[in-house]
Amino acid sequence: MTVIGRFAPSPTGPLHLGSLVAAAGSWLFARRAGGRWLVRMEDIDTPRVVRGSAEEILAALGRYGLEWDGEVVWQSRRLPLYEEALRRLRDEGLIYDCACSRAELEGAVYPGTCRPGIAAGRQARAIRFRVPDEVIAFDDAIHGHVEEHVGRDSGDFVVRRADGLFAYQLVVVVDDGEQGVTQVVRGGDLLTSTARQIALQRALGLHAPEYAHLPLVVDADGAKLGKRDGALPLPSLDEPRVRETLAVAMRILGMEVAPAPPREMLDEALRLFDPARVPSQVIALPREDH
Numbered sequence: 001m002t003v004i005g006r007f008a009p010s011p012t013g014p015l016h017l018g019s020l021v022a023a024a025g026s027w028l029f030a031r032r033a034g035g036r037w038l039v040r041m042e043d044i045d046t047p048r049v050v051r052g053s054a055e056e057i058l059a060a061l062g063r064y065g066l067e068w069d070g071e072v073v074w075q076s077r078r079l080p081l082y083e084e085a086l087r088r089l090r091d092e093g094l095i096y097d098c099a100c101s102r103a104e105l106e107g108a109v110y111p112g113t114c115r116p117g118i119a120a121g122r123q124a125r126a127i128r129f130r131v132p133d134e135v136i137a138f139d140d141a142i143h144g145h146v147e148e149h150v151g152r153d154s155g156d157f158v159v160r161r162a163d164g165l166f167a168y169q170l171v172v173v174v175d176d177g178e179q180g181v182t183q184v185v186r187g188g189d190l191l192t193s194t195a196r197q198i199a200l201q202r203a204l205g206l207h208a209p210e211y212a213h214l215p216l217v218v219d220a221d222g223a224k225l226g227k228r229d230g231a232l233p234l235p236s237l238d239e240p241r242v243r244e245t246l247a248v249a250m251r252i253l254g255m256e257v258a259p260a261p262p263r264e265m266l267d268e269a270l271r272l273f274d275p276a277r278v279p280s281q282v283i284a285l286p287r288e289d290h
Contacts, residue, residue, distance in 0.1 A: 003035025005183040007061075007068070008172070010042045011054035015234050018187065018217035019057075020064065020249045025214045026185035027066050027266070028253065028273045029141075038179060039068040044075040044171050047163075060234050064246055065262030073179065075171055082166045085174045085204060086159065089129065094203050095159060097124035110155035127160040129169075129200060136195040141212035142280050143188075148195035157196055173197050177206035184209045188216040188282070212275065215252060216282045254278045 007023045009015065015023070030037040039061070043049050058072065089095040098114040099122035105111075110128065118124060131154065137147045148154070159170040176184065191213040198208050234245060243259035250257040250269050254277035257265050 003033040003183050004181050005030030006038040006040055006181050008040040008042045009057050012048045013050050013053050014056045015060045021252050022187050023066055024249050025253055029185045032273055036069040040073040042075050044166055065266050081174050082171055094130050095127050098126045098128045125162040126158045128156040129159045131156050131199055136198050141275050142278050150195050150199050154196055169196055173200040182209050185212045188213045215279050218282055
């Protein structure tokens with residue numbers, strides 16, 4: 001079976017170093033297996049999308065030598081797929097309408113208030129997935145064996161938001177299934193989403209891909225680098241800086257690759273890459289690196 005990996009950024013701003021680590025890591029995993037590497041724009045959360053940032057992201061991938069296979073997929077153009085997934089889940093009795101607002105909920109685990117039905121006089125806001133009462137286990141290529149009781153640890157989660165937009169957990173599962181993705185390599189902050197996504201995959205009759213969650217890159221104060229939160233964008237025109245930044249990304253992925261033209265650096269990284277050497281812990285950067 002051909003390995004199919006993907007990089008799926010949200011176009012909420014230009015790429016930063018943490019994004020580059022995720023892109024390069026997923027590229028290396030896929031290419032090491034002789035597989036394909038796809039790019040998908042996760043632009044479903046339209047209020048957060050920054051105009052022009054998708055084009056900036058694609059240009060940045062090109063500057064760093066990260067070439068993808070096939071055409072770029074845009075979530076905003078795939079709404080019928082998500083509607084169909086919701087219909088199937090509804091037919092199976094696996095989703096239900098929820099009238100709860102965020103202000104009414106305490107804690108991270110939804111208590112199942114609307115599972116029996118919406119109370120009289122209240123109106124539906126969101127749609128939630130009825131999670132199974134079981135432990136979901138998977139083996140992560142970097143973090144090893146992971147188990148989560150999704151009912152107890154996550155609770156029923158939203159698959160369509162109160163504003164009518166499809167939720168991330170649903171669209172990423174549908175997209176990976178439709179694109180035939182066999183390998184999901186992404187940032188460590190999404191490790192806690194994986195059990196929920198596997199539950200959805202099973203409900204929709206989809207095969208779970210293999211997972212690898214890369215070290216999360218944070219700033220000197222311990223905050224995750226974010227496109228919307230002031231993280232410096234990747235250098236664009238300064239070729240020496242591009243090479244140095246790519247070398248930093250490779251170091252985070254467990255390799256020492258000397259600065260050179262990006263394609264040469266990626267070829268060398270592909271020769272050296274060993275998933276067993278990728279650290280699982282959070283990587284904190286000096287202020288000037290991000």
